[in-house]
Amino acid sequence: MSGPHTSNGHRRVLYVIACGSPLARHVDRLVDLAQRDGWEVCVVTTPDGAKFVDRTALARQTGHPVRTHYKNPGDPDVLPVADAMIVCPATVNTVNKWAAGITDTLALGLLVEAQGLGVPIVAVPYTNSAMAAHPAFRAGVARLREWGVQVVLGEHVVPLHAPGTGERHLDAFPWSAGLAALRGARAPVAPVG
Structure with missing residues (x-):
């Protein structure tokens, strides 16, 4: 994928989708890194993700309202x-629903639609070792990767933690990993029936 500017010099738009994880409290760090890379950033949260973010501060930081629900x-x-999307933190719930094509939240609806439109997407799951071991999650990650979504997951990037210890690892999270993956992302392939 090319850099964050269009051929006419306008900044490209990046949607940062934050799911329901304590890590979402610090999504402003990803927004800051993306803005320094030249992206115009919009934040969308899942309903549970909205519980963790400071909507007012993020709106001030991005210049856009934080969206959580479908519009009327x-x-x-x-x-x-959006020209590209990063789902960070991506939860097990979101990965599983996304891989199944469920669109019961705005975040999922945007991801499913973006995938069909060929928008480059990166997902950075943040979960514990027990949840990551579930067959549905492993299958969901494999399916998203098969469809061209860049899933940033593995001990070399974001080591899995023991259940109940996620809060202890928040400061070590590599916020730049999602942006690095986005630089090499290709448009995802929509599944064909």
């Missing part, structure tokens, strides 16, 4: 169209 019919879109 007839309401205008308040965010520019």
Whole structure:
């Protein structure tokens, strides 16, 4: 994928999708890194992700409202169209639903649609070793990778932690890993029935 500017010099738009994890409290760090890379950033959260973020501070940081829910019919879109997306932190719940094509939240709806439109997407799961071992999660990660989503997961990037210890590892999280993967991302392939 090319850099964060279009051919006419405008900044490209990156959606940062934050899921329900204590790590989401620090998503402003990813926003800051992306902005330094030249992206115009919009933040979207899952309903559980909204419990962890400071919506007012993120809106001030990005210049855009933080979206969590689908808009009402007839309401205008308040965010520019995304050129790329990073799901960080991606939870087991979101990965499993996304891989199944479920769109019961705005975040999932945007991901499923973006995948169909060929928008480059990176997912950075943050979970514990027990949840990551579940067959549905492993299958979901494999399916997303097969479809061209860059899933940043593995001991070399984000070591899995023991259940109940995630809060102890927040400061060591490599926020730049998702952006690095995005630089090499290709457009995902929509599954064909």
